[in-house]
Every structure is written in structure tokens, then in C-alpha cells.
Amino acid sequence: MTQFIVRRVLYMIPTLIAISIVTFLIIQAPPGDYLTTVVAKLEAEGAYVDRSQLDALRERYGLDDPLWSQYWTWISGIVTEGDFGRSLVYDAPVADVIQDRMGFTILLSLSTLAFVWAVAIPIGMYSAVKRYSIGDYAATFVGFLGLAIPNFLFALVLLYVSHRYFGQSVGGLFSPEYEDARWNLGKLLDLLAHVWIPVIIIGTAGTAGMIRIVRANLLDELNRPYVTTARAKGLPERRLLVRYPSRIAASPIVSTIGWLLPSLISAEIIVSVVLSLPTTGPVMLKALESQDMYLAGGFLLILSVLTVIGTLISDILLARLDPRIRYGKR
16 A cells, blocks of 8 residues: 555656646647737727837746747746745735635535435445335436536526525525624524535535435445345345445545545535636636636646646545555555
8 A cells, every 4th residue: 555655656756747737738728818918908908018118028928938948947836945936917926816815615515425325325325225216216307317417507597596485595695784794693594594604605506416326336245245244144135235335435425535625615606606606616717717827727636636646546445445446456
């Protein structure tokens, strides 16, 4: 196991270098840059564009430098100083822009993950144990329905129903009176009253998919010879289910750690825009639309690094959880 971890960590170094290069090339792929987008917008509105000021900004941010020079400046700042550059849109350090919305993003993502696991695991186990029952068919129908409905469409429907029939909006995480207020018990309770709505919307598709995965894996384990042997020895059904098949069927849940860490940063971008959530998702979307290369590149690089780290953690946990998984040479 130790050799496997060391080997995987060493593999991560060239992987992250390649990811950083691809990320930077993707950001630079669209024609023009941030200043080109700004100039086009100002000219469309009939505003005057000061070319000397634009040239000064290009020189300041090195937009006319060769790609390799821009990449080296960016990646060397990240490695040596933890400096992801300065956001052109927000005129602030990229780290500060991301940090301002990080708390709400992590809260929303962890709450959604807890919701998905709390709902999907019991339903998936019930569907597997009570296969082809009415409850199994109902769970299957709800699962397919949850996978078929896009989250942003669900959010729009909920916005309309809430406003049309209940006279309130589900947008944001706070009521207007608590939006800029200091933290107190009232603001905390108001947050709890609003956060469950985006949690359900974002977690719907994940819950539906997890139900199908848990059901399929547990059904596969229930047909194994060791389960038949345990039943023949008189082991109670509930104890048998919890002690053996459920442990092996938990592998897909552990494997979700690979996408859990990046989801803590990105959350659901489109849902966050529809519901006006103060998370990092809308900031990332705005950075991509405006070609803010440092902000967008910083986001993509952080997501990639977290994905690699999450995959390593999930692989280690899977090896500990499932004795059938072995790494390295025999």
C-alpha cells in the first residue's frame, strides 16, 4: 500500500503539469482576450475607447507576450507564492475573489452530499432487498424521473410555483432584510430556511443516480456464494445484509470522493445562476464568458488538482474497504 501511495503521488506531478498546460491553452483558445471583449462591448454601446489606456493595460498584464511567457509567469507565481494572478473583471487577486464565496459553496456542497447519501442509500438498499416489489418500481420510476429532469429546469419550476402560489421567492440564501446584515441567530435561521431548496434541487439528479448504483451493486452481492453460505449457517438476514454485502456495495459511495472535492468549489453553476446563489459557480461562469484568463484558469486548475487528490483518496479508501482490490505486483 505504501508503495502504491508513493507511486501515485509521483504520477501526480507530471499529471498536474500537463493539466496546467492544457488549462492555460483552453483559456487562450478563443480569439481575442478580456480587453478585446471590453472594447467590443464599449464600441457597441457607442462609448469612446482610449487606445493608449488599453495598450497600458496590455503591457501591465502581459497580454501581448508569447503564450509560453504568459504561462510561465502564471504557473511560477502559483508554485512559488501561491499567487493565481489578478482578476481582470473584479480587479482583485484571484485568491480573494474565490475565497469570498468559498464558505457558502462548501456549505451547499456538503449539505447536498449529506442529502444524497441520506436519501439514496436506504432507498437503494430497500429496492435491492425488495426487488420487483411496488416500492422497488416506485423508486425506479422516481430515479429515472430525477435523472431526466435537468436541475436548472427544476429550479425554474420551483421559482414559478413558489412565487405564483406561495408569494415568496426562493432565490438566494437569505431574505432581503438579512442580505447585508451581520451574523446573528436570526440570519443563521434564515440561512437554514433557504438552503434546503438548492440542496434538494442540486441533489435530485445525484440521488437518483446513487439509488440505481446502490441497488445494482447490492443485487450483485446478494447473489454471491458467500451470502448463500451465510444464510445456510443461520445468520440473521439483517445482520448478514449490514455486515457483508452492504460493505462491498459501498464502494461506489467511496468512489464519489473523486468528484466530491471539485464539487465543493464548482457546485452547480447553472443552478447557482438561476437561484442567484452567492457561490463560486456564477463567478466561474462570468470569468469564462469575459475571458478573464487568470480567474478562469485559477478555477480550472483548482478543480483539476482537487479531482486528482480526490481520486487518490478514493482509491486508498477502496483498497481498505474492499479486500478484493489489490495494488502492485503479487
